[in-house]
Each structure stands twice: as structure tokens, then as C-alpha cells.
Amino acid sequence: MTSPTLHDVAKLAGVSFKTVSNVINDHPHVAEATRIKVEAAIKQLDYRPNRSARSLRSGRTGAIGLAVPELSLSYFAELADEVISYAEQRDTVVLIEQTGGDPERELEALRGSRRQMTDGLLFSPLGLGNDDADKLDVGFPLVLLGERIFDGPVDHITMENVDAARAATDHLLDAGCRRIAVIGAHTGEVIGSAGLRLSGYRAAIEARGIPYDERLVVDAGPWHRVNGAETMRTLLERDVDFDAVFALNDELALGALRVLNERGIRVPEQVAIIGFDDVDEAQYSLPSLTTVDPGRREIAHIAVDVLLERIGAGSDAPPKREVRSGFRIVQRESTPAVTR
Amino acid sequence: MTSPTLHDVAKLAGVSFKTVSNVINDHPHVAEATRIKVEAAIKQLDYRPNRSARSLRSGRTGAIGLAVPELSLSYFAELADEVISYAEQRDTVVLIEQTGGDPERELEALRGSRRQMTDGLLFSPLGLGNDDADKLDVGFPLVLLGERIFDGPVDHITMENVDAARAATDHLLDAGCRRIAVIGAHTGEVIGSAGLRLSGYRAAIEARGIPYDERLVVDAGPWHRVNGAETMRTLLERDVDFDAVFALNDELALGALRVLNERGIRVPEQVAIIGFDDVDEAQYSLPSLTTVDPGRREIAHIAVDVLLERIGAGSDAPPKREVRSGFRIVQRESTPAVTR
DNA sequence: AACGTCTATTACAACGTTGTAATGGATTGA
């Protein structure tokens, strides 16, 4: 019942166990005849090297961590999907941790005992912010994702949030919208997805001579659908005129869309709406949702590549990297076809 | 830079390294004074036992696998969320594998080298079926989820699919619907979610003297939103009268809902629709979706408990278990309030 | 005072692997 070891294979092949090890590790000096004999024995016993022993000897686990707020959020589920699939191609397993966006649990992800089981971590914080940048100076390979921390001492993969938000806003402006509301802001935040995207919005409207009107900007807590709905209700109660909504992510947009539908407000004729993230669901809402594709797959692949590169590098570490993925606007039904 | 070991702690505390090990493992005979000294040293060095060494020695990894079709499907993302969260409470990490529902990759999940890294597997097959039941006779703790395989030699956690589908259909019947279409069938399938749910449907209508009409039953491939939409279009083209739709899962229902909306068919007035799974999104569609809550959290907790119990049991294994979670109908807007 | 009993600690081996050093045999050249 117990798994075969190098010794079992060696006995069957009639060589020393170290020779079997040499065959497995493509050691330069192995006679062809020996190699064939050993490989036959390996196959016969269905031998697989014991990973714990390998890890103990080499100090590598072959696993990486992925710490995200929660998988129930489509963005992170889809990101995890991409990370797992790509990591598999690179012979790496992924250990997912959910932090709930709680700063304490995010710190725990950095320090906790789970770090013993991985060679490095892909970390997407939500509770921690730029003030916590120094806490990222950990003793293991770490790649930071997202927009919460920019001044960290580690590799960072993100997207051009400001430019993308500006492009999203321009998309609405090009369609003729002039009073564009924003839902999902986090007042006072400068960096972070909310802060960056809001500043992209502001840059876009001001470039066209439209003044920033804070009555059009509504805060929301977590970016869940339910808050999108709530925020849209708040906006409608403010009794301020608007002809478009820029939702800072798709979940908010989908929640808002539901309220607009409920109230009989036609989208995009009366109010256009654009989201951000291009989650799978954006294709299937009614109307389908125009949104920003942040290059999720590209981010996942780059993140895994950078992390594995750093793990492989050991002490002669390359300098810190800052990578931004591309983005594109995905035009669907929730905004008018561009007229300009 | 390298992590401290038992020897480092021992040197600092002035005892042998084995005494430190004894302290850590709550060995019965450790003098109070020694324990205090050692614990101080552990704290001072921030010592954590090396998991690879522990695994090598004990044969346990402290990790379990979770093999699902894909995380992009909300049901599985939400299941993974629950499994990870609960496993964490039980000091276990989860290693997710995506099979894509492909039989080959599902077999690979059972046999592959990743099994070396886990003490057991939670397995939710989609491509394999009852004919493959014998393939589940693997040499490690395995807990089967879902409705694809019932005759396997392993613990199985599932829900009362037939009863739940019957209840869902009754819910529509109670609301006065009489011509109830089904989307997402897999013709010829007997067990499997599709087969079981369809038979629950059939039992419900026939119990009320309504004959089974195969023109009302539409096959779909994978249960994605896009197939829900496609299937609904097919149904509408068949030019057969219907006043309700039982979608065999929520994704199908949401896709179908979109088509009904597009065509201007009012839900639930003209056509009622009920789904299955109670994914998060079901609350936020327009109209919100009546559905069957399959007790996902309960399934996740039971599955982890049963798997860990079996891992702990070793050779004196308990008999195979078959557990069914409870379900309930969640009434929302896509079906009329029950009138009967 | 000698003995056995119990407690606290230590010594040793083993888990399965890989790196380094040593060994033995074949091949080459003078």
C-alpha cells in the first residue's frame, strides 16, 4: 500500500538507489543501458518521487500562494482560475487563501505558517494600504497585485487604472453623455482602485471643460452587487440630473443596472452605464454591460512568471519590477454606439 | 535569513533539540521550568516547525485537494470559498485543481503527482460517470461530491436531487403553472444532476396527472449562461406553448431569463422560471430568481469533516458513508407567489 | 544503605531525497 521509493526501484533494477536518483535528475554520466533498465523499473512500480523528501532536501515546495479577498467575488474567482491554469503549465500548484479584505488576515497571510508550504506568494490586498508598504518587506518571494499599495519594496503587477478609467469616461463622453455619475467611490482615497479610477474620471471630464460635481459621485463600501444597488438608489434620491453612470467595477454596475431596470429607466437611452473588470457575467446582463477589460489573463500570466522567476533567482535577485497590463473598452449594449 | 530549527531553539534554551520537540508536541514528561525556558526561546526566534520535515516524518501534509470543473462557474467558486474557509478552521490547506469537466483530466486528478502533496481529495466529477465508479478505488482518502457517480466505493456527499427537483416543480405547479418546460436536460442520462432532476420533474407532473411532453424538454451541453440563452431560443422556436421554465441550474436560468427579457416576455406573469443552486447572483437578476438552495455550506462542511475523519482514521477505516444535505426552495420574483 | 520506581531528558535511528566525494573499471597513450 505504501508508495515505492528509490530503494524499491533500485532493487528491481539491480542498481544502487543513487543511480536511480541520477536517472531521474538527468545526471550527465548514466550509461544508456542502465537508464533503460531503471526507467523500466520506474514504470513498472509507478514510482513518483516523494515531494516532502524533495522539499526537505531542496528547500522548495513547488507551490505558490494566492491571497485574495474572496472567491465569491467573480473577479477573484476568474483570476484564480487563470492563475491555477497557468501555474499548472509551469508545474506549480496554487494554494488559495481568502483574507476577506481584512487587514489583520492579510498580515496573517504574509506572516502565517502557510508560508512554510509555498515558495512565494501572489498577494492581492484590499485592507492594507500604502502606509503598510514596509510590511511587504518579507523574507520570501512576493508579488503584489492590484492598486492598494504602490510604494512596496516588491514586484508589482497592475493595470493602468487612471488611463483605463479615463478611457471609460471618454467612451461615455464620446457617446454624447455630459452628466456622468460615479458609483463606488471611496472619498479621501488617493491610490487604490477607487481613488485611481475616480481621478481618471475627473481628468477626462475636466479635459472637456466639464466641472467636477461631487453630487454626482457616490461612495460605496465593498464593491458587491448589493452595494451597487444601494448606491444607485442613493443617487436617484439625490434628485440630481445624470445621463450616464460609471460604476467603478462590474458588480456595482450590475447591482445598479437592476435598480435602473426596476425604476423603468431605460438603459442606455435614458442612462448609459459602463463597468470595470469584464467579468463573465457582464456579457449576460440585460442589457449586456459595456466595461473595461483589464487584461486579467495577462495579469495572471505575468504575475506567475515574475514570481517563479524570482523564486528561481535565489540570491542574485533581479531588481524590483513594476508591470502594467494593457486594457481595452468592451462595447456592449449598456452604452450607445459611439457617435462622435 | 534561513529559518531557525529545533537545534537553534535548543541551543538558545540550553537543552537538547529533542526536548524542544517534546515541548512542541505536548509530550507528557516535560518539567514546567523547562517548558517555560523553551517556549521563551521559541518565541524569541519566531520558530516554526518545518512542514516538509514533518511531512516526511509523519506521512501527512496537512493539505487536501479540491478537484472541480472550473472556478469560473459560480457554483464551484462559492463551494471552494466555503471549503477553504472551513478547512482553515480545521488547520488544513486546500489545493484546488480544475479539471474542466474533462474525463481525462479528472482521472489525472485521481492519479496525478499532486496526490503526493495532499492527504486526501474532495472530488467533484463531471466528465466521469457511474461506469467509472471502479476508478475511484484509489489508495488514499477520497470523498466524492455531486451526482455523477453513485456506486463508487467511497464516501459520497450529495443532495436529494430528485426530491428537490420535484419540490421545485411542485412550486411551479402550486403557482398554477401547467405547461412547464425544462432546459438543460441531458437526454439518456439517468443519474447525474440532469438525469435526477429531470426525473424529479417528471414525478411531480405525473403525480398531478400531467403527461410528460418531450417537446417541452430541451437539451443543453455544459450548464453555462450562454447555453441557457441558446436553449431558451430553441424552445421559443419550437413553437410549443409553455407557462413556466424549470432550468436545471441557475446559470441556465439566468441565460434563459435574458432571452425572455429580450423578447419582451414578462416574467413571471407570462412565463415563470425557477433555477437550481442559489448562486449569489440569483438575488440580483431582474427579476430575482426563485431557486433551490442545495445547502452548499452544509455540503462543504460535511465533506471536509468526512474527509478529515477518514484521513485521521488510518487503517481502522469506518464504513463508506452516503450523506445528503437538506435543501429548500427560495421564493423570489421569477415565480408568482404561491396561490394554492 | 541499597534497591526499585518514577520523572525528565537525551541519544539514536529513520522518513526519502540529493550533493559531494570516493571507488572501481574501462580506455588511452607512452
Add this chain to the structure above:
DNA sequence: TCAATCCATTACAACGTTGTAATAGACGTT
């Protein structure tokens, strides 16, 4: 023919931990 060289294989140690067996000391009993 003998040394020098090269190739293939083997012996040994080590990674950090825990189980088992051995040891040393404290204490009570006779």
C-alpha cells in the same frame, strides 16, 4: 606494461523532524 584519464556507479552525509529506547537523577521503601 603501467600510469593517466575518463566514465559509470556507489558510499556517505545531510535536510529537520518525531518515535523508541536508553540514561540520569530524584524520591520513597525496606
